[in-house]
Amino acid sequence: MTQTAPQDRAGATPPPRVAVVGMHGYGAQHVRHAVELAGRGRLVFVAAADRVPAAADQLPDGVREFTDAAEMLAEVGADVVTIATPIHTHLPIAELALRAGADVLLEKPPVTSLSQFEELGRAAAETGRVVQVGFQSLGSHAIGELRRMMAAGELGEITGISGVGRWLRTLDYWRRSPWAGRRQLDGVEVVDGVVTNPLAHATATALRLAGADTLEGPAELEVELFRANSIEADDTSVVRIVTATGLPVTVALTLCAGEQETPFVEVTGTAGSARFFYTDDVVELRRAGDDVAQRVVFDRTSLLDNLIEHRATGATLLSPLTSSGGFTRVLDAVRRGRPRQIPSSFSELREDEHGRHVVIGGIEDWVERAAFEHRTFSALDAPFAR
Ligand SMILES: NC(=O)c1ccc[n+]([C@@H]2O[C@H](COP(=O)([O-])OP(=O)(O)OC[C@H]3O[C@@H](n4cnc5c(N)ncnc54)[C@H](O)[C@@H]3O)[C@@H](O)[C@H]2O)c1
Structure with missing residues (x-):
C-alpha cells in the first residue's frame, strides 16, 4: 500500500500531519479512516503507535510504527493525534499529545471522572489545542435538523427525550481485553460498562438533542446500575436526567437483550x-x-474530517470536549454507583449464532418502559430489580 501525496493548493492550509494511537480493536477503524482521508489529500498519515504490532498491510508505506505513544510524539511532529486506547489510558495519552502541540480526536468516554475532565480541559486551555470526543453520532446531520424542528415547534411542546439501547454482547466480548467489564484495574479507575462505553452514544446524543450536553446541562441526575454477566461493571442500566429547563431525559440500556437491535433516541x-x-x-x-x-x-x-476543517477554517467542532460535560456527569455518577447483581433466576445463558451470551427475561419491554415512562427499573417494579 502507498499513500497518495496530498495536493497542497496555493494559499490553502497544508493538510495536517496525523498520528494514530491504538491500531487494534476500534483503533483499526481510526487507521482505516486515516488511510482513506490521506488518499483524498485531507491529511498526511505520519505514524501509528500500539503496544501490539500492526497487522500485515495495515499501515501504508511511509507511516512510521511505534510501540509507545510518548516515543512517537517525541519523534514525529504530529498536528493531530487520534486516540483509541483503553479508557483509563485516555487522559495521560491525550495530555501528552496536547503538550506535544497536537489537536486530539479522543475516543469516548473521554476520561474516567469529573476531575479528569477538568484536568483535560485545563491541558487543552494551557496548550491552546482542542479535543474532539469520538461521539460520532454527533456528526450526524440529523442532529441539526431535529434541533431545528424542536426549536420551530414542529413537534409541539417537547415533553421528553428517551434513549433505548438493546444490544447483545457475548461472553467473549467481556474477555477481549483485561479492562473489559472492569470498574477498576490494578487500582486505576476504568469505569467500563453499558452506560459509559458501548451504548454511551445514546446518552451523549440525548443530551445534545436536549441542549443539555455541557457540565451545567443536567440539573437532576440518577443512575440505576445492574449486571447479569459475571463482570464488575453494569450491563443493564437506567440514566434519569432532568435538564436545567425541566425536560426529562431518560436512557435505558442493556447488553443482555435476546437480539441485537438498532439503538435510538x-x-x-x-x-x-x-x-x-x-x-x-x-x-x-x-x-x-x-x-x-x-x-x-x-x-x-466524520469527526476527524471536522477537526481538520476546524483547524483550516475555524469551522465549529461537532463534538468538542465541553459538549461531553453532561455525559461526564453521568459517567461520574456511574463511577460512584454500585451495580447490583441480577439473580441468575432472571437470566439465561444462550448459545446461538452470536455465541454464548446472557439474556435477561423480558428485558426488551422493561428497557422501553423505563425510557418512555422516565422511571428506573426498580420504580417500575421490574422483578429482576426488586
Ligand atoms: N466510537 C465508537 O463507536 C467506539 C466503538 C468501540 C470502541 N470505542 C472506544 O475505543 C477505545 C478502545 O476500545 P477497544 O474496545 O478498541 O479497546 P481494545 O482493548 O480492544 O483495544 C485497545 C488498543 O489499544 C492498544 N493499547 C493499549 N494501551 C496502549 C497504550 N498505552 N499505548 C498505545 N496503545 C495501547 C491495545 O494494544 C489495543 O490495540 C475505548 O475508548 C472505546 O470506548 C469507540
Whole structure:
C-alpha cells in the first residue's frame, strides 16, 4: 500500500500531519479512516503507535510504527493525534499529545471522572489545542435538523427525550481485553460498562438533542446500575436526567437483550415524535394521530474530517470536549454507583449464532418502559430489580 501525496493548493492550509494511537480493536477503524482521508489529500498519515504490532498491510508505506505513544510524539511532529486506547489510558495519552502541540480526536468516554475532565480541559486551555470526543453520532446531520424542528415547534411542546439501547454482547466480548467489564484495574479507575462505553452514544446524543450536553446541562441526575454477566461493571442500566429547563431525559440500556437491535433516541412532543436511529443516521417522524412514520436518511460528517476543517477554517467542532460535560456527569455518577447483581433466576445463558451470551427475561419491554415512562427499573417494579 502507498499513500497518495496530498495536493497542497496555493494559499490553502497544508493538510495536517496525523498520528494514530491504538491500531487494534476500534483503533483499526481510526487507521482505516486515516488511510482513506490521506488518499483524498485531507491529511498526511505520519505514524501509528500500539503496544501490539500492526497487522500485515495495515499501515501504508511511509507511516512510521511505534510501540509507545510518548516515543512517537517525541519523534514525529504530529498536528493531530487520534486516540483509541483503553479508557483509563485516555487522559495521560491525550495530555501528552496536547503538550506535544497536537489537536486530539479522543475516543469516548473521554476520561474516567469529573476531575479528569477538568484536568483535560485545563491541558487543552494551557496548550491552546482542542479535543474532539469520538461521539460520532454527533456528526450526524440529523442532529441539526431535529434541533431545528424542536426549536420551530414542529413537534409541539417537547415533553421528553428517551434513549433505548438493546444490544447483545457475548461472553467473549467481556474477555477481549483485561479492562473489559472492569470498574477498576490494578487500582486505576476504568469505569467500563453499558452506560459509559458501548451504548454511551445514546446518552451523549440525548443530551445534545436536549441542549443539555455541557457540565451545567443536567440539573437532576440518577443512575440505576445492574449486571447479569459475571463482570464488575453494569450491563443493564437506567440514566434519569432532568435538564436545567425541566425536560426529562431518560436512557435505558442493556447488553443482555435476546437480539441485537438498532439503538435510538426519541424526542417526544405534543404534536409528534422523532425517533433517531443514531448508528444509521435515520429519523422516523410521526405526527400525532398518524399511523405511518416518515423515514428520512441523513448524511454524517466524520469527526476527524471536522477537526481538520476546524483547524483550516475555524469551522465549529461537532463534538468538542465541553459538549461531553453532561455525559461526564453521568459517567461520574456511574463511577460512584454500585451495580447490583441480577439473580441468575432472571437470566439465561444462550448459545446461538452470536455465541454464548446472557439474556435477561423480558428485558426488551422493561428497557422501553423505563425510557418512555422516565422511571428506573426498580420504580417500575421490574422483578429482576426488586
Ligand atoms: N466510537 C465508537 O463507536 C467506539 C466503538 C468501540 C470502541 N470505542 C472506544 O475505543 C477505545 C478502545 O476500545 P477497544 O474496545 O478498541 O479497546 P481494545 O482493548 O480492544 O483495544 C485497545 C488498543 O489499544 C492498544 N493499547 C493499549 N494501551 C496502549 C497504550 N498505552 N499505548 C498505545 N496503545 C495501547 C491495545 O494494544 C489495543 O490495540 C475505548 O475508548 C472505546 O470506548 C469507540
